[in-house]
Amino acid sequence: MRAAVLIRTAGPGVTVQDAGRFGYARFGVTPAGPMDLAAFRTATCAVGANAAIEISLGGLTLESVNAPLAIAIAGGGFDLRLDGHRLPPACRLSLPPGAALTIRAGEWGAWAYLAIGGRFDLPPTLGALATHARSGLGPKPLAAGDRLTIIDPAPAPGAADALQASWLTQDAAPIRVMPGPQDDYFSPEALARFFETPWRLGARSDRMAYALEGPPIAQARGRDIVSDGAAMGAIQIPGSGAPFVLMADRQPTGGYPKIATVIGADLGRLAQKRPGDIISFQRVTLEEAVAARRALFSALTVGPQQMALHRDMTTEALLAGNLVGGVISATDEPSR
Amino acid sequence: MRYDPPRFLDQGETALSVEFGDTVDPEINARVLALDAALRHDPPAGVCETTPSYRALLVQYEPLEIDRATLVRDITMRLTHDDAATPTERRCWTIPCCYDPALAEDIVEAAQTLGQTVESLARLHAGGDYRAYMYGFAPGWCYLGGLPTALAMPRRLTPRGVTPTGAVLIGGGLSLIGANPMPTGWYVIGRTPEKLFSSRRQPNFLIAPGDRIRFEAIDTTRFAALETRAAQGETLARCESA
Numbered sequence: 129m130r131a132a133v134l135i136r137t138a139g140p141g142v143t144v145q146d147a148g149r150f151g152y153a154r155f156g157v158t159p160a161g162p163m164d165l166a167a168f169r170t171a172t173c174a175v176g177a178n179a180a181i182e183i184s185l186g187g188l189t190l191e192s193v194n195a196p197l198a199i200a201i202a203g204g205g206f207d208l209r210l211d212g213h214r215l216p217p218a219c220r221l222s223l224p225p226g227a228a229l230t231i232r233a234g235e236w237g238a239w240a241y242l243a244i245g246g247r248f249d250l251p252p253t254l255g256a257l258a259t260h261a262r263s264g265l266g267p268k269p270l271a272a273g274d275r276l277t278i279i280d281p282a283p284a285p286g287a288a289d290a291l292q293a294s295w296l297t298q299d300a301a302p303i304r305v306m307p308g309p310q311d312d313y314f315s316p317e318a319l320a321r322f323f324e325t326p327w328r329l330g331a332r333s334d335r336m337a338y339a340l341e342g343p344p345i346a347q348a349r350g351r352d353i354v355s356d357g358a359a360m361g362a363i364q365i366p367g368s369g370a371p372f373v374l375m376a377d378r379q380p381t382g383g384y385p386k387i388a389t390v391i392g393a394d395l396g397r398l399a400q401k402r403p404g405d406i407i408s409f410q411r412v413t414l415e416e417a418v419a420a421r422r423a424l425f426s427a428l429t430v431g432p433q434q435m436a437l438h439r440d441m442t443t444e445a446l447l448a449g450n451l452v453g454g455v456i457s458a459t460d461e462p463s464r
Numbered sequence: 465m466r467y468d469p470p471r472f473l474d475q476g477e478t479a480l481s482v483e484f485g486d487t488v489d490p491e492i493n494a495r496v497l498a499l500d501a502a503l504r505h506d507p508p509a510g511v512c513e514t515t516p517s518y519r520a521l522l523v524q525y526e527p528l529e530i531d532r533a534t535l536v537r538d539i540t541m542r543l544t545h546d547d548a549a550t551p552t553e554r555r556c557w558t559i560p561c562c563y564d565p566a567l568a569e570d571i572v573e574a575a576q577t578l579g580q581t582v583e584s585l586a587r588l589h590a591g592g593d594y595r596a597y598m599y600g601f602a603p604g605w606c607y608l609g610g611l612p613t614a615l616a617m618p619r620r621l622t623p624r625g626v627t628p629t630g631a632v633l634i635g636g637g638l639s640l641i642g643a644n645p646m647p648t649g650w651y652v653i654g655r656t657p658e659k660l661f662s663s664r665r666q667p668n669f670l671i672a673p674g675d676r677i678r679f680e681a682i683d684t685t686r687f688a689a690l691e692t693r694a695a696q697g698e699t700l701a702r703c704e705s706a
Contacts, residue, residue: 150512155668157603254663262602308475309473355517355518356483356517357481357522379600380601381599381600386475389475389476389479392476417476417477425528
């Protein structure tokens with residue numbers, strides 16, 4: 129059985145992503161994949177999908193073409209509307225044919241994931257569906273008029289649920305990093321300044337790298353390193369002294385010294401920052417980084433808390449009724 | 465400088481950079497590739513992906529499956545200290561390359577900067593014996609050592625436009641084959657009709673790090689003929705054991 133969604137509008141940078149294109153970094157191929165892995169996994173696991181639409185601040189409106197679809201959305205604090213009715217920023221619901229689901233930038237956050245139960249009818253490239261727009265690998269960024277066919281669509285849920293989890297909430301805590309691998313290219317003073325500075329996320333930040341604005345961090349050795357492999361979260365300091373954090377669409381190798389690396393548990397939190405947001409870094413040990421990873425992955429395995437949007441609420445009732453307040457509060461209690 | 469034993473540097477909690485030195489050097493690179501081959505042949509549980517570069521191997525791992533101390537031990541066990549005894553499967557590729565300015569967009573500019581003629585630059589480049597050190601930057605962008613020193617020149621301060629498919633480039637004392645079009649600070653001094661990367665062919669990538677590369681100069685007529693054959697799926701580069 130097949131179903132399809134029609135993209136009505138898509139801002140720049142809305143792409144299909146699976147977990148990433150692994151195993152080809154040795155040939156210069158960027159893994160790509162989601163910017164916020166925890167939000168991606170929340171959405172995909174909620175409906176049994178292996179890929180999702182990653183929505184940028186540019187936003188997305190889509191509709192189901194011919195059948196109700198199981199949909200889950202998770203990410204930053206985006207503004208979600210189903211035919212104008214407001215939904216919580218993370219939820220699972222049935223999308224009936226013809227209804228418009230609109231996801232726009234909301235109060236906070238930079239990325240949201242929309243997963244559809246089933247599989248996208250898209251050919252994998254080098255074994256993956258992840259889009260790397262810069263090198264042209266994977267599906268093209270989505271645009272108005274695109275149709276995505278869904279193979280083996282999952283049955284649509286009867287009731288709508290809000291999804292609540294600690295990793296789906298705004299969090300101003302510092303971003304934790306481990307120093308290195310080339311922290312010895314910097315003087316103790318430069319390292320201290322890196323950790324003391326409240327950095328501003330620059331406008332030239334995208335899926336490739338997040339640019340940080342603040343006082344320049346001087347290299348002690350005054351030269352670049354011989355290029356080596358670079359992981360997501362590596363913070364490079366080029367000759368200009370302005371740090372940038374390598375993100376999902378990074379080049380697989382880099383030639384600037386890496387002063388520190390963002391730990392896995394905080395990559396998604398960093399990804400959800402917007403240009404203009406202030407970011408500070410906190411130094412942690414390997415043991416602390418692994419403990420934070422274990423805690424996040426354990427919580428992800430349990431999954432988000434599922435709260436019925438309203439008792440006996442179905443998407444049809446949502447669309448027919450005037451229940452906007454109850455939807456926002458995401459509780460069983462009627463609210464104003 | 466060569467590090468023996470190699471340095472183990474953390475890149476976050478999921479990656480370990482195993483550094484064998486701090487220079488572009490065939491012996492250092494050979495040790496990187498030997499460890500890479502050993503880890504691919506017999507990967508420790510929890511190792512996700514290895515990425516060889518000039519002088520380091522990036523080992524990405526899942527720390528919830530293997531702890532760092534165990535990983536360092538498993539890597540150390542796989543280090544071959546007698547490099548001469550390491551059987552590296554080096555192949556030698558002969559790759560057709562057209563140096564005609566009609567296709568080699570920057571060869572006139574590069575020749576002027578180097579104080580060469582277009583002909584002498586092409587002859588020097590085609591006469592080189594190259595080592596494929598690593599891929600980086602973009603899919604199928606393969607960095608080559610062994611550029612004749614007369615052709616060493618700094619990279620551009622600001623990038624040139626998008627390269628043609630199959631660009632052969634020089635910059636910073638190295639040569640480079642750029643499979644897919646990308647903007648770059650290097651100089652396009654030739655073009656190969658060979659597809660060094662194709663997602664529709666097996667293998668997807670022809671050259672492996674460590675392979676030897678030689679270029680065979682061809683004219684524009686031959687380029688056009690070979691490009692047609694490559695489009696039909698034929699592999700043009702000749703490969704033999706090095």
